Structure formats: structure tokens, C-alpha cells
Amino acid sequence: MPTILVAGGAGYIGSHTIVELFAAGHDVICVDDFSNSSPESLASIQKIAGKSVTLYTQDVCNTAALNDIFSQHVIDGVIHFAGYKAVGESVELPLMYYRNNIDSTLSLCEACLNHHVTNIVFSSSATVYGTPHFLPLTEEHPLSATNPYGNCKLFIEHILKDLCVANPAMNIALLRYFNPVGAHDSALLGESPRGIPNNLMPYICQTASGLRECLNVFGDDYETVDGTGVRDYIHVVDLAKGHVAAINKLAENPGCVTYNLGTGNGTSVLQLLSAFIAENKVNVPYKVTSRRPGDVAECWAATDKAEKELGWKAELGIKEMVRSSWLAQCNSK
């Protein structure tokens, strides 16, 4: 039974990934300091999977502690989710982002080298494509970033590529996520951002539940189907399965490889909102406001590479995304 160390495993995407790792027969060690998550998600994983995670409550930046953990287990692969992820906050606190997100990566990589762990999957983002020059976004699209959060993703991709050049035994997958939404069917896991949500789906959920007064739709004058921003929303359970596919196929696709994890479909803000209201039969007050600085009009993924090389494809649609998001929101009260 291969053992996977999941850094940042208690968070939204990490916790869903652990459930799928268990389902695929892996053992899991989670390292998390709960700086943006809670131990409750690990209890939920145990309920869903019937297996418990070996937990180390530890900052992934702590190299000595990580080395200690690596010496106590035979680790077959690492999935790295440990990082801050709020774009706006990264603009205000760039050093905090660079320190945490880069340091956690360096610590993990050093521990891997010290303990001959050659398999790493990194949680990257479609943000590394910057403003799209063409759609769908293929993995070859030019890379750029417009904020410290995006820079961290880009820098870490470079660090991991350099690591592979220097250590040909390394197998690394950089997974560029599009817009993860939704929750596990049990409604026990979900996205519970602290404070005011930055992202659309948690904002819709909190407005529907009465926690927020009104959803602001950031601009309806884009050159899109209805003037609102278009994104490639992907169900978090599909995304989690993408990680399992990537870790299982690392040895077959050696070196540093990059995959988009998206559905290949674009959905506008108003389309997502209508689907949410229709499926869940709830009211979501909204108003159109000005554009949010830094937003692109449209963005969606080319999915062929992941399908061909990982044998993975997103299966769940917008209905499942809006339904499961709402159920998890209702269950979180």
C-alpha cells in the first residue's frame, strides 16, 4: 500500500484528495498547521473513508520537523498543497506569501532529497497563464503572473523544474487547477473560507444562507456570452481524482510534467448563479458592480493532455457543483 504524504491536507482540496487517495488504496500522512483549515476536516475524512490519517500538526516550512517525519515513515510520494491562496491578501502582504509558500516548497523538496523520495505532485493554478492570448488554454500557453500569489505559483513551478534537471530520478507533476468548486457528496467536507469570501461560489453560498446580504457581480460589460466573467469551474471531487491519477502515473511520465485540471467548459457568473438558484430552489440577491481589477474576461482549459497521459477526465457537471456546494453550506451551520 503506497504511502503518500499530503502537505496542507486539511484544507479544501487537500481533504477531498485524501478521501480519493484512501479510496484508491493509499495510506496517507498529513502535515498541516491548521493556519487556514481545521482538524474537523480530518475527522470528516475518517467518517467518509473509514480510515484515519496519520497527522502531524506542523508548519511545512519547518525543515527539521519535516526531516523527522520523513525519517519515521517510508514515503512513496508527496502532494504539496501547503500555501496561502488569497490573491488580494498576497498583494497586501507579499513577503508573508513569498516566505510561506516558497519556504514550504523548499523544505519539502529538501526532505524529499534527503530521504530519496522522488515523486512529487504540486498544486499549481491556471493563474500562471496570466491574461489568455488564446483559448482554450493549453499547457504551452505563455506564462506570467500579476500578483504575489501568482508569482509564488510560477516561482515554485520553476524551482521544481530545476530540481528535476539536477535530479533526473525525480518525477514531478505540476497540476494547474482552473476554478475548483463543490463538495463531497456526504456534505461533510467543503470550502469554508475565513472572513469574507474572495471566490464566487462561497460568496453565492453565504448569500443564499443569509450570511451576506447581496452578491456583487463584478462587471457585466465583458465580451462574453452575457457580459459577465467566464471560468472553467471544476468539481473538487474530480480535481481530487486528478491528483490520484497524477501520483499513480508519475513513474510512467518521468521528469517534470504539467497538466491542466479543468473541464474544458466555460460558465459565466450569471449562468452559475442561475444554475445555483434553479437547482437548489433558493433566493440569491445580487447586483452588478464594477469590474474587479485584475480579472480576465474568460478562461478555460484544454484538457486533452491530462486525458491522454493521465487517463483522467472531469465527469461532474455544473448541477453537481452547485448542489453539493449548497448542501455542504447547509451542513456547516
Ligand code: UFG
Ligand atoms: N466574481 C463575482 N463576484 C464575487 C466573486 C467573483 O462576480 O464576489 C466573479 C469574478 O469577477 C470572476 C468569477 O466570478 O469572473 C470567478 O471569480 P473567482 O474569484 O471565484 O475566481 P478567479 O477566476 O478570479 O480566481 C480563481 C482562484 C485563483 C486562481 C484562479 C485561476 O481564486 O486562486 O482562479 O484561474 F488563481
